[in-house]
Amino acid sequence: MSRQPAKPHLATPEPSYLVGDLPEGIGDRDEPEPLVYTTTSPMPLIDPVTMSTTLIKGAPAQPAAPKAVVPAIPLLNTPLALPVSVVHQLVLAGLFVWRFEALVADPVSTLQIGLPVVAVIQTLYVTLCLPAAGSSGAKGSKKLRPGEKKKSDTREPKAFATAVISLVLALILTPVLHILFVLFGAPFLTHASHTFLCAAHIAVLAIYPIFYVRGSDPVPLQAVVSVSAPFDQTFGGFVGTVVGAWLGAVPIPLDWDREWQKWPVTIVAGAYVGYFVGSKLLGNVFYGKRWAVSEIKEE
Template identity: 40%
Template sequence: MNPFATPKPTDLLPTSTSLLYANLHPILLLSILAFTFPAVVADPVPALLGLAPTTALLQGLYCVLCLPSTGQSPPEEKRKGGEKRKAGKAAGSQDVWAKVVPTFLSLLLTLLLTTPVLTLTLLLFGAPLTTHHPQTLLLALHLALLTTPPLYYVHGLTSTTWLQLASLQVPIDEVYGMTLGACAGAWVGAVPIPLDWDREWQKWPVTVLVGCYGGAVVGKVVGGWVFKGARVKMA
C-alpha cells in the first residue's frame, strides 16, 4: 500500500447487522442527548460525565459492527479438510479480537490524545479561559468521542493520512462526514451564547454540545448517503 495515496471512501461492512446499527446509530445519539438535555442545562458537569460513557459505547459499537478496521486481516486458508471446523473457530475468534482491540485503542487515543488537543482548541476559539474549566474539558471529550474513534479505527495512525484528513483532502464518507459535521455543529452551536436572550440553556457549553451531536448526525447521514466520494474544494 502506498502511504501517500489518498484514502478511498469507507464502505460499511456488508452485513444486515451493520446496516441495521448504522441506521440506528444517529437515532440513538440524538435520543441520549434529548434524554439528558434537561440535566445538562441544570448542571452540566455531572450530566456530561454521565453521558460520556454511553456515547463512547455507541461509538464503539459503531466501529465494531459497521466499519472495516485497518488492523483486520483475512482468515488463513484451510488446508486440510479435517481442520475445517477448528480453523473456522480460530478465524472467528481472531475476527472478534481484530474488531475489539482496535476499538478499545481508538477510544483510548480519543481520551488521551484527542481530548487534550480539542480542549486547547476550544480555548483558542473563545471558550472561557479563567472559568468553567470542567465544562470545557467535558465538552472537548464529547467532541472527541463524536469525531475521532471511527477515524482511528478506519485509518489507523498513519501520519500522511491524518495530514490529508486535517487538510480536507480525503473524499467524504459516513465517518469523515460525522467528524466534519460535529466540528461545524460546534461552531454553529456557539452562536446563541452571546445573544442577550437570558435563557438558562444559553450557558456554556450547552448549545455547543447540542451543535456537536446534531452536526455529527447530519454529517454522518449526508456524508454517507448524499455526498459520498465527493471532495471539499479549496479555493
C-alpha cells in the same frame, strides 16, 4: 688456340637527370599518384563541468511520485451493518433529547455521566458497522479483473482491540481540544471542567471513528485534517461535528437571557446535531466525493 676469358657484364647505370631536363617521353609514363596525407583540425577541449551540465539539462525529467490515494470507507458487507448504523443514530439522538434538560440544569454532571454511555454506543457502532484499520475493507474497494479472485487476508485485525486503542487515542487528544476551545474564546480560569467534558464528547463522537478506520497512518489523517478526504460516514461525522460545534457558539453572546445559552450547552448541542447530519447526509448522499480535490483520482 687459347681462349681468352670472357669479360664480366657490367650493368649500365641509368642516367640521372635534373628536374626540368628529362628526355622527351619519359614523363609520359603512367606512374602511381603520390599518397596525400590530410590532417584534421584538433578536437577542441571539453569542459567537464559544461558537459555534465548539458547532460543534466538534456536528460528527461523524472515523473513525480504519485500521491497516495485515500479511499472512502464503506460499511461492512454484513446483514447487521446497515440496520445497526441506523439504530445507532436513533439511539444517540434519543439520548440527547432525553438528557437535554438535565444538560441545561447541570452541564458537568450530565456530560460526565453521559460520556461512558456515548463511548459504549460508539464502540458498538464501529465494531459492527465499520472495517478496522488495516483490514481489507478499510483499504477501499478494488475492482477485480475478469477471472481474478479476491485474495483472503488471514491477518485481519481484531475489531474490539482496535476499538479500544482508537478510543484511548481519541481521549488522549481531549486536552488538545480543550486548548483549542480556550484559543477560540472558551473560559480559561473558570468552567474548566465544562470545557474538558465538552472536548471529550467531541473526541468520542468525531475522532474515535476516524482512528478506528484510518489508524495512525499520517497520510489519511492529514487528508482528514486538511478536509481533502472523501466523504463517508466517519469523515462526514467529523466535519459535521466540527461545523456544528462552531455554529453552536453563535447564540452564546446574544442577549436572549435563556438558560440554555450558558457554556457549553449550545456547543454540545451543535456538535451532536452536526454529527447526525454529517454522518448521514454527507456520508451517504455525498459518499466518495471530495470537498477539496488535492489528490490523484483513484483508478
